Amino acid sequence: MSVAQEFTKGLWKEIPPFRLVLGLCPTLAVTTAAKNGIGMGLATTFVLVCSNLLISILRNVIPKKVRIAAYIVVIASFVVIVELTMQAYFYPLYKILGIFIPLIVVNCIILGRAEAFASKNSVIPSIADGLGMGLGFTLSLTLLGAIREILGNGTVFGIHIMWESFKPFSIMLKPPGAFICLGLILTLMNWVSSRQRSH
């Protein structure tokens, strides 16, 4: 596959978490608002791209037996860098995303791509793969965050867009809303791709 295709597959065909069902925990937890979705998505993208890059560079150096441990050290280091940077310059977002920032290290997407792709491909495709998956993830989180924010709060990115008498479904901002919303989106995507197949 060309480099461009490696990039775009993460944006639709294999978009996490909707098609590539990985990384569910942060997806459900932080998408109470579109802004939080973007923040989390970008933080994850940063770690994903950096770790894909480094692991691809080192792919012939890391011995097979200790590769998971090595990947974990690399990924965790980038996560700590993200943690420190957010604490220093984006404190309000850091407080909102809370425990899910350190949890980026166990985001199955990152370890998954490292094992499935970066360890077997050269640097440029690995970067493209990481960037595509990361941005796809960011788009998904922002979309889910926007839906939950609109239905649960009447706002999107903090701007009121619903009509005056709209009473928000605050259940959307709680766990049940998150699970059900994601389930419905997955159903929609299944329907869309089955129509694409039949054409």
Place this chain on the structure above:
Amino acid sequence: MSEYLVLIISAIFVNNIILARYLGNCPFLGTSNRMDTAIGMAMAVVFVITLSSAVTWTVQNYVLIPFELEYLQTIAFILVIASLVQLVEMFLQKSIPGLYRALGIFLPLITTNCAVLGVAVLSVESHMSFIKTLVFAFASSVGYGLALTILTGIRERSATAPIPVHLKGTPLGLITVGLLALAFLGFAGMVQ
């Protein structure tokens, strides 16, 4: 004594780690299709979470804080968890092969279960004592097992029902979890 009871009820019902705190989703849906799989996963989770919380508490309070290395918490904890799971696997394989076979593939899978790292970080953030951390970790993982078992029961029953094709599998699973979470929301007022 009563504060431990409150801690336990809160961890299992009010702040259930999967239904209220969103921790541990990925394997949750994958292992809730059959009851024996679910029970294996639940046992593994209880075991690993309780053990790793004990070790990470020790690392935090006897290594990270005295040497002012708190910023390394994430990397230290995940390495502890990964190594612990490796060690436990090797130990079980040699000494208690029956248990090893029962837990099967779930043991190595648990390293990336965000519930493990999540519970470790949560208990350290609340500055709890060692005993309280153990109780919290055990209760939280029992809550996870409880939610998993209930979900599996429901999914096994609904597998034979006529489900629209696009809803089959993960989407319906998610919606079911959502309804389960809705039910558990009813516990919310129990603990202040």
Place this chain on the structure above:
Amino acid sequence: MVFVLTAICAISALVLAYANKATRAAREYQLLKYVEEPSIREVLKGYDNDPIKDRVEMFIGRDNKGKPIRETIFPAKKNGKLIGMAYSTEGHGYHGTIEVMVGVDMNGTITGISIMQHSETPGLGARVVEPKFRDQFKGLKLSGDLNLSTEGGKIDGVSGATYSSKGVVSAVRKALELFPRAKKEVS
């Protein structure tokens, strides 16, 4: 095999130690901004500087383990001139310590107090956070007036919460006792 892993860990440790150092000042500032600034805004008015950026650490003494105790003082300035300062002190309430942020002007008169942390009983001792109780401290100096009315002062305690009220009073008195030294430290 072991060599590669060790090398990766070593490089990671170095990089992270550097990142930690490089961001430390910014992180401390953000933490203070979000924890202390709301209280500072409540007790000091009319300033145009950044009290957190201009903060001063004052050495008070040592605890029983020999570690130095420092008080962080947040100065308020207008047009470059010092108009007041705020710092936090602690008193013993009914259920533990109560942390109070006290704002004073340059004459040692209280401009306001804010309760930052407490574990008092909701509906009783916790009512010390209400403006009705806190506003009584405004305009007082370190004198006999700065006591509960049951002890000859001017402060009406929260009914049914004598210990909590006393805890706040003692914290505020401690703050004013520190004032002469704080004033010297900041000027």
